[in-house]
Amino acid sequence: MKTVGIGLIGCGNISDTYLKGIAEFDILDLRGIGDLNADLAVAKAQDCGVRARSLEDIYADPDIEIIVNLTIPKAHAAVATQSLMAGKHAYSEKPLAVSFAQGKALVETAAQRGLRIGAAPDTFFGGAHQAARAIVDAGTLGPLVGGTAFFMCPGHERWHPNPDFYYQKGGGPLLDMAPYYITDLVNLCGPVARVTGVATLPRTERLITSAPRKGERIAVEVATHISALLEFANGAVITLTTSFDVAGHKHSPLEVYGTEATLLVPDPNGFGGAVQLIEKGGEFRDVAIDLPYSDGNYRAIGVADMAYAIRNDRPHRASGDLALHVLEVMEAIMESSERGAAVTLTTTTARPEALAGDLVNMKLAK
Numbered sequence: 349m350k351t352v353g354i355g356l357i358g359c360g361n362i363s364d365t366y367l368k369g370i371a372e373f374d375i376l377d378l379r380g381i382g383d384l385n386a387d388l389a390v391a392k393a394q395d396c397g398v399r400a401r402s403l404e405d406i407y408a409d410p411d412i413e414i415i416v417n418l419t420i421p422k423a424h425a426a427v428a429t430q431s432l433m434a435g436k437h438a439y440s441e442k443p444l445a446v447s448f449a450q451g452k453a454l455v456e457t458a459a460q461r462g463l464r465i466g467a468a469p470d471t472f473f474g475g476a477h478q479a480a481r482a483i484v485d486a487g488t489l490g491p492l493v494g495g496t497a498f499f500m501c502p503g504h505e506r507w508h509p510n511p512d513f514y515y516q517k518g519g520g521p522l523l524d525m526a527p528y529y530i531t532d533l534v535n536l537c538g539p540v541a542r543v544t545g546v547a548t549l550p551r552t553e554r555l556i557t558s559a560p561r562k563g564e565r566i567a568v569e570v571a572t573h574i575s576a577l578l579e580f581a582n583g584a585v586i587t588l589t590t591s592f593d594v595a596g597h598k599h600s601p602l603e604v605y606g607t608e609a610t611l612l613v614p615d616p617n618g619f620g621g622a623v624q625l626i627e628k629g630g631e632f633r634d635v636a637i638d639l640p641y642s643d644g645n646y647r648a649i650g651v652a653d654m655a656y657a658i659r660n661d662r663p664h665r666a667s668g669d670l671a672l673h674v675l676e677v678m679e680a681i682m683e684s685s686e687r688g689a690a691v692t693l694t695t696t697t698a699r700p701e702a703l704a705g706d707l708v709n710m711k712l713a714k
Protein backbone atom coordinates (compact mmCIF):
# COMPACT_ATOMS: atom_id res chain seq x y z
CA MET A 349 0.00 0.00 0.00
CA LYS A 350 1.26 3.49 -0.85
CA THR A 351 2.61 5.24 2.26
CA VAL A 352 1.09 8.51 3.50
CA GLY A 353 3.42 11.52 3.78
CA ILE A 354 3.44 13.16 7.21
CA GLY A 355 4.56 16.63 8.28
CA LEU A 356 4.92 17.23 12.02
CA ILE A 357 4.53 20.70 13.54
CA GLY A 358 5.48 21.33 17.18
CA CYS A 359 8.79 19.88 18.40
CA GLY A 360 8.31 20.19 22.17
CA ASN A 361 8.00 17.74 25.04
CA ILE A 362 5.67 15.17 23.42
CA SER A 363 7.33 15.14 20.00
CA ASP A 364 9.85 12.37 20.86
CA THR A 365 6.98 10.00 21.65
CA TYR A 366 5.32 10.78 18.31
CA LEU A 367 8.56 10.48 16.36
CA LYS A 368 9.02 7.01 17.85
CA GLY A 369 5.37 6.12 17.20
CA ILE A 370 5.37 7.38 13.60
CA ALA A 371 8.46 5.26 12.89
CA GLU A 372 6.62 2.15 14.10
CA PHE A 373 3.84 2.29 11.50
CA ASP A 374 4.87 1.32 7.95
CA ILE A 375 2.05 3.34 6.41
CA LEU A 376 3.50 6.62 7.76
CA ASP A 377 6.32 8.37 5.89
CA LEU A 378 7.63 11.31 7.94
CA ARG A 379 8.76 13.95 5.47
CA GLY A 380 9.74 16.71 7.86
CA ILE A 381 9.30 18.41 11.21
CA GLY A 382 8.94 22.10 12.02
CA ASP A 383 8.31 24.48 14.90
CA LEU A 384 7.78 28.21 15.44
CA ASN A 385 11.16 27.92 17.08
CA ALA A 386 13.17 26.77 14.04
CA ASP A 387 16.28 26.06 16.17
CA LEU A 388 14.28 23.59 18.24
CA ALA A 389 13.17 21.76 15.09
CA VAL A 390 16.77 21.60 13.85
CA ALA A 391 18.03 20.24 17.20
CA LYS A 392 15.21 17.65 17.35
CA ALA A 393 15.85 16.63 13.74
CA GLN A 394 19.54 16.09 14.48
CA ASP A 395 18.75 14.01 17.59
CA CYS A 396 16.18 11.84 15.82
CA GLY A 397 17.67 11.53 12.33
CA VAL A 398 14.76 13.26 10.59
CA ARG A 399 14.54 16.41 8.43
CA ALA A 400 13.83 19.89 9.88
CA ARG A 401 11.88 22.17 7.55
CA SER A 402 10.27 25.58 7.70
CA LEU A 403 6.53 25.64 8.42
CA GLU A 404 5.89 27.16 4.95
CA ASP A 405 7.81 24.33 3.35
CA ILE A 406 5.78 21.71 5.22
CA TYR A 407 2.45 23.31 4.28
CA ALA A 408 3.55 23.57 0.62
CA ASP A 409 4.91 20.03 0.15
CA PRO A 410 2.57 18.11 -2.20
CA ASP A 411 3.90 14.80 -0.83
CA ILE A 412 2.66 15.60 2.67
CA GLU A 413 -0.94 14.40 3.11
CA ILE A 414 -1.42 14.64 6.90
CA ILE A 415 -0.08 17.36 9.20
CA VAL A 416 0.36 16.20 12.80
CA ASN A 417 -0.08 19.18 15.09
CA LEU A 418 1.79 18.94 18.40
CA THR A 419 1.66 22.63 19.29
CA ILE A 420 0.21 24.01 22.52
CA PRO A 421 -3.62 23.97 22.84
CA LYS A 422 -4.05 27.68 22.01
CA ALA A 423 -2.35 27.10 18.62
CA HIS A 424 -4.20 23.86 17.70
CA ALA A 425 -7.02 25.52 15.74
CA ALA A 426 -4.78 27.91 13.80
CA VAL A 427 -2.30 25.19 12.78
CA ALA A 428 -5.08 22.73 11.86
CA THR A 429 -6.91 25.43 9.86
CA GLN A 430 -3.73 26.31 8.00
CA SER A 431 -3.17 22.61 7.29
CA LEU A 432 -6.68 22.25 5.86
CA MET A 433 -6.32 25.43 3.80
CA ALA A 434 -3.10 23.95 2.40
CA GLY A 435 -5.09 20.88 1.31
CA LYS A 436 -3.76 18.57 4.03
CA HIS A 437 -5.64 16.32 6.41
CA ALA A 438 -5.16 17.58 10.00
CA TYR A 439 -4.49 15.54 13.14
CA SER A 440 -3.98 17.50 16.38
CA GLU A 441 -2.97 16.70 19.91
CA LYS A 442 -5.79 17.22 22.39
CA PRO A 443 -7.86 19.26 22.94
CA LEU A 444 -9.15 19.67 19.37
CA ALA A 445 -9.37 23.43 20.04
CA VAL A 446 -9.72 25.72 23.04
CA SER A 447 -13.43 26.37 22.50
CA PHE A 448 -16.35 24.44 21.06
CA ALA A 449 -16.98 27.22 18.51
CA GLN A 450 -13.39 26.93 17.28
CA GLY A 451 -13.61 23.13 17.12
CA LYS A 452 -16.93 23.23 15.26
CA ALA A 453 -15.49 25.63 12.68
CA LEU A 454 -12.56 23.26 12.15
CA VAL A 455 -14.78 20.23 11.61
CA GLU A 456 -16.92 22.25 9.19
CA THR A 457 -13.88 23.51 7.27
CA ALA A 458 -12.57 19.95 6.92
CA ALA A 459 -15.96 18.74 5.62
CA GLN A 460 -16.23 21.65 3.15
CA ARG A 461 -12.78 20.90 1.79
CA GLY A 462 -13.28 17.12 1.63
CA LEU A 463 -10.42 16.60 4.10
CA ARG A 464 -10.12 14.67 7.32
CA ILE A 465 -9.70 16.07 10.78
CA GLY A 466 -8.72 14.02 13.78
CA ALA A 467 -7.37 14.46 17.27
CA ALA A 468 -5.73 12.69 20.17
CA PRO A 469 -6.21 10.90 22.43
CA ASP A 470 -5.64 7.61 20.65
CA THR A 471 -5.03 5.66 23.84
CA PHE A 472 -8.45 4.03 23.45
CA PHE A 473 -6.83 1.94 20.67
CA GLY A 474 -4.76 0.34 23.45
CA GLY A 475 -5.23 -3.39 24.11
CA ALA A 476 -6.50 -2.78 27.64
CA HIS A 477 -9.17 -0.31 26.51
CA GLN A 478 -10.20 -2.49 23.58
CA ALA A 479 -10.47 -5.48 25.97
CA ALA A 480 -12.71 -3.39 28.25
CA ARG A 481 -14.76 -2.42 25.21
CA ALA A 482 -15.17 -6.12 24.26
CA ILE A 483 -16.53 -6.88 27.75
CA VAL A 484 -19.10 -4.08 27.43
CA ASP A 485 -20.03 -5.15 23.88
CA ALA A 486 -20.50 -8.76 25.03
CA GLY A 487 -23.22 -7.50 27.40
CA THR A 488 -21.42 -8.85 30.49
CA LEU A 489 -22.16 -5.69 32.49
CA GLY A 490 -25.86 -5.69 31.61
CA PRO A 491 -27.51 -2.30 31.13
CA LEU A 492 -25.04 0.43 32.13
CA VAL A 493 -25.92 2.29 35.31
CA GLY A 494 -23.01 4.56 36.16
CA GLY A 495 -19.36 4.86 37.00
CA THR A 496 -16.52 7.08 38.10
CA ALA A 497 -13.54 8.74 36.42
CA PHE A 498 -10.76 10.39 38.40
CA PHE A 499 -7.67 12.30 37.33
CA MET A 500 -6.12 14.19 40.24
CA CYS A 501 -2.51 15.27 40.73
CA PRO A 502 -0.58 18.21 42.24
CA GLY A 503 0.00 19.88 38.81
CA HIS A 504 2.35 19.55 35.83
CA GLU A 505 4.65 22.42 36.88
CA ARG A 506 6.59 19.76 38.84
CA TRP A 507 8.01 18.16 35.68
CA HIS A 508 7.16 19.97 32.42
CA PRO A 509 9.98 22.30 31.26
CA ASN A 510 7.53 24.89 29.93
CA PRO A 511 4.30 24.42 31.89
CA ASP A 512 2.56 27.77 31.24
CA PHE A 513 0.00 26.32 28.80
CA TYR A 514 -1.41 24.03 31.48
CA TYR A 515 -2.70 27.12 33.31
CA GLN A 516 -3.95 29.08 30.29
CA LYS A 517 -7.16 28.82 28.25
CA GLY A 518 -7.15 25.35 26.71
CA GLY A 519 -5.32 23.94 29.73
CA GLY A 520 -6.34 23.13 33.29
CA PRO A 521 -6.92 19.52 34.31
CA LEU A 522 -10.24 19.44 32.42
CA LEU A 523 -9.09 20.33 28.90
CA ASP A 524 -5.67 18.77 29.44
CA MET A 525 -6.58 15.41 30.98
CA ALA A 526 -10.33 14.82 30.71
CA PRO A 527 -10.07 14.12 26.94
CA TYR A 528 -8.46 10.76 27.84
CA TYR A 529 -11.24 9.88 30.27
CA ILE A 530 -14.23 11.19 28.32
CA THR A 531 -13.00 9.69 25.03
CA ASP A 532 -12.53 6.29 26.65
CA LEU A 533 -15.96 6.57 28.27
CA VAL A 534 -17.53 7.36 24.89
CA ASN A 535 -15.63 4.37 23.47
CA LEU A 536 -17.17 2.22 26.20
CA CYS A 537 -20.58 3.76 26.86
CA GLY A 538 -21.45 5.92 23.85
CA PRO A 539 -22.19 9.64 23.69
CA VAL A 540 -23.00 12.03 26.54
CA ALA A 541 -26.39 13.77 26.58
CA ARG A 542 -26.23 16.23 29.50
CA VAL A 543 -23.72 17.41 32.10
CA THR A 544 -23.61 19.23 35.43
CA GLY A 545 -20.37 20.65 36.77
CA VAL A 546 -18.75 22.67 39.52
CA ALA A 547 -15.33 24.19 38.85
CA THR A 548 -13.07 25.93 41.35
CA LEU A 549 -9.75 27.76 41.22
CA PRO A 550 -8.08 27.20 44.59
CA ARG A 551 -4.77 28.92 43.68
CA THR A 552 -4.33 31.90 41.36
CA GLU A 553 -0.57 31.41 41.02
CA ARG A 554 1.62 28.33 40.60
CA LEU A 555 5.32 27.94 41.37
CA ILE A 556 7.41 26.09 38.77
CA THR A 557 9.58 23.46 40.45
CA SER A 558 10.93 21.82 37.26
CA ALA A 559 14.09 22.75 35.33
CA PRO A 560 14.98 25.00 33.59
CA ARG A 561 12.50 27.60 34.95
CA LYS A 562 12.50 26.52 38.60
CA GLY A 563 11.31 29.35 40.87
CA GLU A 564 9.27 31.22 38.22
CA ARG A 565 5.57 31.79 38.88
CA ILE A 566 2.64 31.24 36.49
CA ALA A 567 -0.64 33.16 36.73
CA VAL A 568 -3.58 30.72 36.65
CA GLU A 569 -6.31 31.60 34.10
CA VAL A 570 -8.44 28.45 34.38
CA ALA A 571 -10.19 26.32 37.01
CA THR A 572 -7.91 23.63 38.44
CA HIS A 573 -10.38 21.49 40.42
CA ILE A 574 -13.54 20.40 38.57
CA SER A 575 -16.20 17.84 39.45
CA ALA A 576 -18.97 16.86 37.06
CA LEU A 577 -21.81 14.44 36.47
CA LEU A 578 -22.03 13.07 32.93
CA GLU A 579 -25.41 11.71 31.87
CA PHE A 580 -24.90 9.38 28.93
CA ALA A 581 -27.48 8.94 26.19
CA ASN A 582 -27.96 5.32 27.35
CA GLY A 583 -28.93 6.53 30.86
CA ALA A 584 -25.64 5.82 32.68
CA VAL A 585 -24.51 8.57 35.07
CA ILE A 586 -20.75 8.90 35.55
CA THR A 587 -18.93 11.09 38.09
CA LEU A 588 -15.79 12.80 36.76
CA THR A 589 -13.25 14.75 38.81
CA THR A 590 -10.11 16.34 37.37
CA SER A 591 -7.71 18.31 39.52
CA PHE A 592 -4.26 19.89 39.65
CA ASP A 593 -4.75 20.52 43.38
CA VAL A 594 -4.61 17.05 44.93
CA ALA A 595 -1.47 15.59 46.53
CA GLY A 596 -2.56 11.98 45.94
CA HIS A 597 -5.59 9.66 46.02
CA LYS A 598 -6.62 6.00 45.88
CA HIS A 599 -9.57 6.02 43.46
CA SER A 600 -9.33 3.87 40.33
CA PRO A 601 -8.99 5.87 37.12
CA LEU A 602 -12.19 4.53 35.56
CA GLU A 603 -14.98 2.31 36.89
CA VAL A 604 -18.05 1.37 34.85
CA TYR A 605 -21.09 -0.15 36.57
CA GLY A 606 -23.78 -2.26 34.94
CA THR A 607 -26.68 -3.98 36.66
CA GLU A 608 -24.82 -7.32 36.36
CA ALA A 609 -21.14 -6.48 36.81
CA THR A 610 -18.53 -3.78 37.47
CA LEU A 611 -15.56 -3.13 35.16
CA LEU A 612 -12.34 -1.46 36.33
CA VAL A 613 -10.48 0.17 33.44
CA PRO A 614 -6.81 1.26 33.69
CA ASP A 615 -5.46 4.79 33.25
CA PRO A 616 -6.71 6.01 29.85
CA ASN A 617 -3.53 8.12 29.56
CA GLY A 618 -1.89 4.80 28.63
CA PHE A 619 -2.51 1.85 26.34
CA GLY A 620 -2.19 -1.03 28.80
CA GLY A 621 -2.78 -1.92 32.45
CA ALA A 622 -5.04 -4.33 34.30
CA VAL A 623 -8.70 -4.63 33.38
CA GLN A 624 -10.74 -6.15 36.20
CA LEU A 625 -14.27 -7.48 36.36
CA ILE A 626 -16.57 -8.46 39.19
CA GLU A 627 -19.86 -10.14 38.38
CA LYS A 628 -22.74 -10.02 40.87
CA GLY A 629 -21.98 -12.42 43.73
CA GLY A 630 -18.44 -13.11 42.47
CA GLU A 631 -14.91 -11.88 43.14
CA PHE A 632 -12.79 -9.38 41.20
CA ARG A 633 -10.79 -11.12 38.48
CA ASP A 634 -8.31 -9.95 35.84
CA VAL A 635 -9.64 -9.87 32.28
CA ALA A 636 -7.20 -11.51 29.83
CA ILE A 637 -5.81 -8.95 27.39
CA ASP A 638 -5.01 -10.86 24.22
CA LEU A 639 -5.17 -7.78 22.02
CA PRO A 640 -2.22 -5.80 20.62
CA TYR A 641 -1.07 -2.32 21.62
CA SER A 642 -1.21 -2.94 25.37
CA ASP A 643 2.51 -3.19 26.11
CA GLY A 644 3.90 0.26 25.32
CA ASN A 645 3.25 3.82 24.26
CA TYR A 646 1.70 3.74 20.77
CA ARG A 647 0.81 7.44 20.45
CA ALA A 648 0.47 8.15 16.71
CA ILE A 649 -1.64 5.02 16.19
CA GLY A 650 -4.54 7.44 15.64
CA VAL A 651 -2.51 9.02 12.80
CA ALA A 652 -1.75 5.56 11.36
CA ASP A 653 -5.45 4.70 11.54
CA MET A 654 -6.26 7.94 9.69
CA ALA A 655 -3.66 7.04 7.05
CA TYR A 656 -5.10 3.53 6.51
CA ALA A 657 -8.60 5.04 6.51
CA ILE A 658 -7.57 7.42 3.69
CA ARG A 659 -6.14 4.59 1.61
CA ASN A 660 -9.06 2.23 2.31
CA ASP A 661 -11.77 4.89 2.11
CA ARG A 662 -13.23 4.16 5.54
CA PRO A 663 -13.86 6.38 8.60
CA HIS A 664 -10.94 6.97 10.98
CA ARG A 665 -11.50 6.41 14.67
CA ALA A 666 -9.86 9.38 16.45
CA SER A 667 -12.22 11.56 14.45
CA GLY A 668 -13.10 15.24 14.47
CA ASP A 669 -16.69 14.39 15.42
CA LEU A 670 -15.53 12.41 18.45
CA ALA A 671 -13.04 15.11 19.54
CA LEU A 672 -15.67 17.83 19.02
CA HIS A 673 -18.20 15.96 21.17
CA VAL A 674 -15.58 15.55 23.91
CA LEU A 675 -14.73 19.26 23.65
CA GLU A 676 -18.40 20.17 23.95
CA VAL A 677 -18.75 17.96 27.06
CA MET A 678 -15.85 19.84 28.68
CA GLU A 679 -17.12 23.28 27.71
CA ALA A 680 -20.61 22.35 28.93
CA ILE A 681 -19.17 21.34 32.33
CA MET A 682 -17.69 24.83 32.67
CA GLU A 683 -20.90 26.46 31.46
CA SER A 684 -22.91 24.42 33.95
CA SER A 685 -20.62 25.59 36.74
CA GLU A 686 -21.11 29.22 35.73
CA ARG A 687 -24.88 28.95 35.29
CA GLY A 688 -25.58 26.63 38.22
CA ALA A 689 -27.69 24.39 35.99
CA ALA A 690 -27.40 21.23 33.90
CA VAL A 691 -26.39 21.76 30.26
CA THR A 692 -27.75 19.63 27.39
CA LEU A 693 -25.28 18.90 24.61
CA THR A 694 -25.94 19.83 21.00
CA THR A 695 -23.59 17.19 19.52
CA THR A 696 -23.55 13.45 19.62
CA THR A 697 -21.14 10.93 18.14
CA ALA A 698 -21.00 7.28 17.20
CA ARG A 699 -18.67 5.08 19.25
CA PRO A 700 -15.47 4.50 17.26
CA GLU A 701 -15.37 1.04 15.64
CA ALA A 702 -13.72 -1.60 17.82
CA LEU A 703 -10.21 -2.28 16.51
CA ALA A 704 -10.22 -6.00 15.69
CA GLY A 705 -11.53 -5.71 12.12
CA ASP A 706 -8.56 -3.63 11.01
CA LEU A 707 -5.84 -5.85 12.42
CA VAL A 708 -3.74 -8.15 10.26
CA ASN A 709 -1.42 -10.48 12.17
CA MET A 710 -2.29 -8.43 15.26
CA LYS A 711 -1.05 -5.19 13.63
CA LEU A 712 -3.11 -2.24 12.47
CA ALA A 713 -2.85 -2.76 8.73
CA LYS A 714 -6.15 -1.92 7.08
Ligand SMILES: NC(=O)C1=CN([C@@H]2O[C@H](COP(=O)(O)OP(=O)(O)OC[C@H]3O[C@@H](n4cnc5c(N)ncnc54)[C@H](OP(=O)(O)O)[C@@H]3O)[C@@H](O)[C@H]2O)C=CC1
Pocket residue numbers: 357358359360361362363382383384385388418419420421423426427441442443510524
Ligand atom coordinates in the same frame (compact mmCIF):
# COMPACT_ATOMS: atom_id res chain seq x y z
N1 LIG B 1 4.01 16.81 27.36
C1 LIG B 1 3.31 15.71 27.42
O1 LIG B 1 3.63 14.76 28.18
C2 LIG B 1 2.10 15.54 26.58
C3 LIG B 1 1.55 16.59 25.84
N2 LIG B 1 0.44 16.39 25.08
C4 LIG B 1 -0.16 17.46 24.31
O2 LIG B 1 0.73 17.78 23.23
C5 LIG B 1 0.68 19.17 22.92
C6 LIG B 1 2.08 19.74 23.02
O3 LIG B 1 2.54 19.55 24.34
P1 LIG B 1 4.09 19.67 24.69
O4 LIG B 1 4.91 18.99 23.66
O5 LIG B 1 4.21 19.26 26.10
O6 LIG B 1 4.26 21.27 24.58
P2 LIG B 1 5.62 22.11 24.45
O7 LIG B 1 5.32 23.47 24.95
O8 LIG B 1 6.75 21.35 25.04
O9 LIG B 1 5.85 22.16 22.87
C7 LIG B 1 4.99 22.81 21.99
C8 LIG B 1 5.80 23.36 20.85
O10 LIG B 1 4.93 23.91 19.86
C9 LIG B 1 5.49 25.16 19.41
N3 LIG B 1 4.44 26.02 18.88
C10 LIG B 1 3.55 26.78 19.55
N4 LIG B 1 2.73 27.42 18.69
C11 LIG B 1 3.11 27.03 17.45
C12 LIG B 1 2.67 27.36 16.12
N5 LIG B 1 1.64 28.19 15.94
N6 LIG B 1 3.30 26.81 15.07
C13 LIG B 1 4.33 25.98 15.25
N7 LIG B 1 4.82 25.63 16.48
C14 LIG B 1 4.21 26.16 17.56
C15 LIG B 1 6.12 25.72 20.67
O11 LIG B 1 7.05 26.73 20.33
P3 LIG B 1 7.31 27.95 21.36
O12 LIG B 1 7.71 27.32 22.65
O13 LIG B 1 8.36 28.74 20.67
O14 LIG B 1 5.98 28.66 21.47
C16 LIG B 1 6.76 24.48 21.27
O15 LIG B 1 8.04 24.24 20.75
C17 LIG B 1 -0.33 19.78 23.89
O16 LIG B 1 -1.58 19.86 23.27
C18 LIG B 1 -0.38 18.76 25.04
O17 LIG B 1 -1.65 18.77 25.67
C19 LIG B 1 -0.10 15.13 24.97
C20 LIG B 1 0.42 14.08 25.65
C21 LIG B 1 1.52 14.21 26.55
Ligand SMILES: O=C1CO[C@H](CO)[C@@H](O)[C@@H]1O
Pocket residue numbers: 504524525617
Ligand atom coordinates in the same frame (compact mmCIF):
# COMPACT_ATOMS: atom_id res chain seq x y z
O1 LIG C 1 -1.71 14.80 27.75
C1 LIG C 1 -0.89 14.66 28.62
C2 LIG C 1 -0.56 13.34 29.12
O2 LIG C 1 -0.17 13.27 30.41
C3 LIG C 1 0.69 14.26 30.89
C4 LIG C 1 0.89 14.04 32.35
O3 LIG C 1 1.21 12.74 32.69
C5 LIG C 1 0.14 15.62 30.56
O4 LIG C 1 1.02 16.59 30.95
C6 LIG C 1 -0.13 15.77 29.14
O5 LIG C 1 -0.62 17.02 28.74
